[in-house]
Amino acid sequence: MKEINVPIGSTLKKIRENKGYTQKEISDHTMARSTYTKFENDDITPTLSKYLAILDHMDMSHEEFIYLLNDFELGQKETISYLFKQLERNPTRELVKEILEKGEKLAKERYDQLILDMLNACRGYLVLFEEQDLTKAKVYAQKVWDRMETLDKWYLAELHIINSILYLFDSETAALLTERALVTLNQYYHLEEAKNLKISFLLHLTNLLMMDQKYERALFYIKQLEVESSRMDFSVMFAVALVRKEVCMTKIGDTSEPGLIDRAIRIFDSLGKQSLKELVETDPENFFNLYSNYPLDKIQNELLAH
Template sequence: MVNQEKPFGPDLKKIRENKGYTQEVVARNAMSRSTYTRFETEIITTTVPKYFQILNNLDMSHKEFSYIHNKYHLSDKEAILYQFNSVTTNSDLLLLKTLKLEAENYLLKNDDPVIKDIVEIYEALLTLAHTHDLKLAYAHAEKVWFRLEKMDKWYLTELRLLNNILFFFLPETSLFISKRALLDLNNYRHFREATELKMAFSMNLVYLLMENQDFKQSLLHADALIEDCKAESKYIMLAVLYVRKGIILEKIQSEKDSAIFIQKGFTILEAIEEWEIKKELEQELSYYLNS
């Protein structure tokens, strides 16, 4: 978010001059050169469409300019979002508490629905860690879902929130969310961030379909995701998918191929020394093949 209190014309001028661009080039399709000169010197302001056209002419995104404008620092909200996107569900409790406190402090001065959702998600994770009671944790995740389920379309911010609360819901709800999220993510195929989210939701979908005993559909999604993992060099996810594909093949009576894929998955995990994930998958294997 651009700091509105600090003039950003001078920063645009520095960037333009450093790139060796003329005012005519940067002003193209936005305004005249003379008007742009007045904009750089903060004599006038401009509209949002013209601002974005200027950034486009500078070959720069709003996100990058905002970062530069804030002296190569994230704004308070951007920092909270960045930390939330980086944290995983198995993060240590002290980190979760610290991040939750930072988000709560932000809300003391700002009324922000997304940051409120993030606080509830942190609270859900902490509650689950302390009590091991999914019902108590769900009470916090439900508040996030209450807001998001009313939306006709989900955007990247909302999709990131949903990806962090999927496992709090009943399987049928999680399945519904995952399928709908993947449809909305198709609109973002040119965004790197969306690729990561799509793979995460697809992985959840494979697991949820397995839990729902829909092994044929699960196999279709697993095969597609396996190819994505190879293309993106996602070796941990690829290993998990190989093991899960082996489980699925066993369930649909293809025992010979099943053993091959299970072994491939465990071999990858051993090669990259992911012993904890291997242990969890061994438990998953036992759960499915012994039930």
């Protein structure tokens, strides 16, 4: 995060006054009013527990408060993290290059392991975009995994990273990692970030399983992708799930749900996603496969507006 020039106390005071609260209402039973007054005057710094209590009484999250302190901007690291997460919904060459540019600049200024992991993940993505060389991309992904596998527990930041390098593993190992990730993500069930990440894990895993021609195994996760995408009202991913579902069902001789691809095409039509419609009609089996030798540039910018 960039250096904050606005004093915390004056910002607290401004927010409190704008919301029409008194110092007594904000301090409540968690601290003396005189103590809170000292916070607003920047005479003392609140402890973490008091800081969180103040924000709670002001009906504000930590993220929003930091955003206000930064004058309605994200800091350097926050910007890179935000862009990295967008890759899960909008995987474009341009976005990868932007992350690399900003991340490499920050890495020259200070050491940050998470940023270094994101940079290697993005270097792998760039190889996939520009060279369609999965083996070469895995060299960068392995650098990330060398650290991730030493950690006892993964939180959201680490799960975003692992999701981006899932192609490093054989499909069965990727399935085990995905199962572990889904268990953790289910604990974050109130956070939309976790729900989006769950969809992205399922998207990547089903890519890998279908490439290995493990269609019945892929169907198990495709059905989860279908449910989660519908629940999130993520129309593009829901249509992707329908395409993959019909492909896999056809491969195993299951004709119980005909017309899924046609339904997906109608969804793309209604969304104005003509390039996605054309890709489905051309090659439904490899549609939206991030890892095979597929013209990824043709689907750029199609996910962002879903």
